[in-house]
Each structure stands twice: as structure tokens, then as C-alpha cells.
Amino acid sequence: MKEIKNSKKSKESTESNESNESKFKLSSKYCIILLFLVLITTLMFFNTFHTKYDPLKYVSNDKQIYSASTPIVLVHDVSPVYFEEMEEIIEVLDNNHYSTRTYLFVITNHAGDNNLSDYPKFVEYLHELNDRGYHIQYHGYDHIGGEYNCSEAIANEKTDKSLKILENCGFNTKKINYVITPRYILSKDSENNFLKRNFTIIVNSYILKPKINKDVEKVIITNKEYTWYTPENCTEKVKNISLIDYKTSLKENKQFTLSIHPKAVNYGNGLEILDYFLFESNKEILDYYQ
Numbered sequence: 001m002k003e004i005k006n007s008k009k010s011k012e013s014t015e016s017n018e019s020n021e022s023k024f025k026l027s028s029k030y031c032i033i034l035l036f037l038v039l040i041t042t043l044m045f046f047n048t049f050h051t052k053y054d055p056l057k058y059v060s061n062d063k064q065i066y067s068a069s070t071p072i073v074l075v076h077d078v079s080p081v082y083f084e085e086m087e088e089i090i091e092v093l094d095n096n097h098y099s100t101r102t103y104l105f106v107i108t109n110h111a112g113d114n115n116l117s118d119y120p121k122f123v124e125y126l127h128e129l130n131d132r133g134y135h136i137q138y139h140g141y142d143h144i145g146g147e148y149n150c151s152e153a154i155a156n157e158k159t160d161k162s163l164k165i166l167e168n169c170g171f172n173t174k175k176i177n178y179v180i181t182p183r184y185i186l187s188k189d190s191e192n193n194f195l196k197r198n199f200t201i202i203v204n205s206y207i208l209k210p211k212i213n214k215d216v217e218k219v220i221i222t223n224k225e226y227t228w229y230t231p232e233n234c235t236e237k238v239k240n241i242s243l244i245d246y247k248t249s250l251k252e253n254k255q256f257t258l259s260i261h262p263k264a265v266n267y268g269n270g271l272e273i274l275d276y277f278l279f280e281s282n283k284e285i286l287d288y289y290q
Helices: 002-050 080-095 120-131 152-168 188-196 232-251 270-288
Strands: 072-078 102-107 135-140 200-202 206-210 216-220 222-224 256-260
Touching (some): 072 080, 080 120, 080 270, 102 120, 120 135, 135 152, 188 200, 188 206, 222 232, 232 256, 232 270
Parallel strands (some): 072 102, 102 135
Antiparallel strands (some): 206 216
């Protein structure tokens, strides 16, 4: 009898061990799957977190997927010639947490005598801004006259030269896909030059966005500049007008872009106006969507 009982116990013990081993294997399998899912989720989060937010990308005529929101800042004439002025401008933008909503449009060889490659400290500064979320984009080659009011061949040559300079300065030119030409002037041939390169073109009152099917989407925007050497005695008036324009743009569901030029915005109370508008417009957008 004892042998039978011992045999039963031994059998039960073996079955119990096998069951535990099976559970352990199952548990290990689920742990591996869980760890894999956690890893994938972490990588997706990391990629999303480190992918720079690009608000201009989402500006669209399709109001079902896009609603006008916080202003986007367009800084023209970014050049080593205006290094000190740029530092003052960036300080105001930083104080209002505007890095990812600011596009810096660079002149690669200002006046034909200031090649970006010859200014390593300024290039380093632009890289620092790029790493902090600012968007490095393209404005012009020499900014002499309406330089892009030209043939497609000349437009191609200027753009090729500029992209080469930016590449030599260490910028990823595949991420340079927005352009504002000097004084917003460009010929149809120049327009074709940029659209073929998949550039989004920002003009005074609209954006031209290349589409996958080679079509072009024209999006009407509100683009204003309030700080072009503004007299000090106009400061309060300009502040009020800027907010009225912004509220109107929100009601019309048009994206509001604020254009600024170094030196011009640094004149008089220009930086004060800039700071006021960025701060107050942030409050306006919160009130508007409440």
C-alpha cells in the first residue's frame, strides 16, 4: 500500500513539476512579448519626442483636419551680418517658448560678400538653435534686388550654390524645404525651380505647397509685419492693431504668420512689440478655444 501511495505522490509531484515548468515557459513567453511591446512603444515615443514639430507642414485648406492656431514666426534675412541682432531676437522668442514655431530663413552669401562658410561662430549658433527646435530654412543666395525674378536656369544655379553652402556648413539639406525669396519676389520659372525640389513657397499672403500628384495647394494666410523700423510713438497703436489682426485671422480660420527682419525689429521698441504680441496672442488662443 505504501508503495502505491508513494507512487501516486511521485506521479503527482512529477505532474506538478511539469505543470510548473509549463507555466514558467508560458510566463516567460508572455514576459518576452511584453518586453518587446515595451521596447517598441519606447522607441516610438523616443522617435516622436525627438522629431521636430513642424507647424507649417499642417497648414491646409482642408478645414476638417486643420484649424488656425498659435502664430508662426518667420525671421527673414538670417545672416552673420546681423549676429548681434539675431541674439536679441532669439532671447525674446525663447522667453515666449517659440522655438518650434519659428522658421529662420538664411541668406547663404549675403550681398555676395558674406559666405556663411566664412563665419563658423554664426554657423555654430545656427546649429545650436536648430538643436533647440528652431527651423533652419532658405531665404536667398546674395539677396541682391529681386534675385529670384529670373530664369529657371539662374534660379537653379543660385539654389544649388546655396544648398551646397548649407551642406558644407553641416546642415541636412533634406530638411530644408521652405523658402521665402527676398521681398517675396519670384518669377514663374523660379517658382517651378522650388516646387520641383519639393519646397513649400511662402509668399506675402499665401503658401504654395507641392502635392504628391504634382499638383500645388495654394493656402491663403494672414502674414503681417509690425516692426519695420516702427517709430516709438506708434508703439501702443501697433500693439493694439496686431491683436485685432490676429483675432480677425482666427475668426476667418486663416493661419497667422508674423514676419520680422533683424535690425528693423531691433529698432526703437520693436522687440517690445514682438514680446507683447507673442505673450498676448498665447492668451488669445486659449480664450478662443475655451
